[in-house]
Amino acid sequence: MSSIETLKERSGGVCELCAATQGLDIYDVSHAPTLDDGEIVICATCKAQLEGEAPLDTDHWRVLGDSMWSGVGAVQVMAYRMLHRLEAQEWARGLLETLYVEPEIESWAQQGMQSTQANEPTLDSNGVLLQGGDSVSIIKDLEVKGAGFTAKRGTVVKNITLTDNPEQIEGRVNGVRIVLLSKFLKKI
Numbered sequence: 001m002s003s004i005e006t007l008k009e010r011s012g013g014v015c016e017l018c019a020a021t022q023g024l025d026i027y028d029v030s031h032a033p034t035l036d037d038g039e040i041v042i043c044a045t046c047k048a049q050l051e052g053e054a055p056l057d058t059d060h061w062r063v064l065g066d067s068m069w070s071g072v073g074a075v076q077v078m079a080y081r082m083l084h085r086l087e088a089q090e091w092a093r094g095l096l097e098t099l100y101v102e103p104e105i106e107s108w109a110q111q112g113m114q115s116t117q118a119n120e121p122t123l124d125s126n127g128v129l130l131q132g133g134d135s136v137s138i139i140k141d142l143e144v145k146g147a148g149f150t151a152k153r154g155t156v157v158k159n160i161t162l163t164d165n166p167e168q169i170e171g172r173v174n175g176v177r178i179v180l181l182s183k184f185l186k187k188i
């Protein structure tokens with residue numbers, strides 16, 4: 001997994017979606033072929049809107065006209081998904097017409113767009129439906145193989161990502177992106 005410093009070096013110290021310089025953080029783009037591939041740097045403004053904590057400000061996303069040409073696959077995927085969400089806007093449709101992405105990037109982007117309907121539901125320990133972007137808490141101490149630490153009971157994991165397996169989700173614990181079993185989680 002990459003550190004925020006490594007990613008900032010790649011991005012030139014700016015949000016990879018809107019080029020803002022403040023409030024930068026790692027964002028995990030769902031359905032990445034490997035966990036590392038999905039990591040991008042985004043700013044607090046982009047993040048709040050992507051996670052549904054702030055209403056979608058359509059004009060903010062006009063910058064996708066630049067960032068959709070990023071050489072980073074995960075950024076192309078986010079641009080593709082956002083432009084489809086904004087398809088009601090004429091400018092977004094215009095950008096989509098000019099956007100070209102490699103077939104594998106397109107199928108990665110589309111997986112994230114369909115996952116909530118196509119797959120078996122992912123349920124937490126109480127049978128509550130989990131969705132991408134949800135926050136959960138861990139209900140028992142879990143040893144994280146490979147990473148060499150224990151994810152403690154009560155740890156909150158924000159902005160989870162669903163996987164193709166309804167028994168597993170992905171999330172960031174101690175700054176490390178790991179796979180967690182949904183049966184050991186509780187939606188909060």
Ligand SMILES: [Zn+2]
Pocket residue numbers: 015016017018019020042043044045046047
């Ligand atoms: Zn941004």
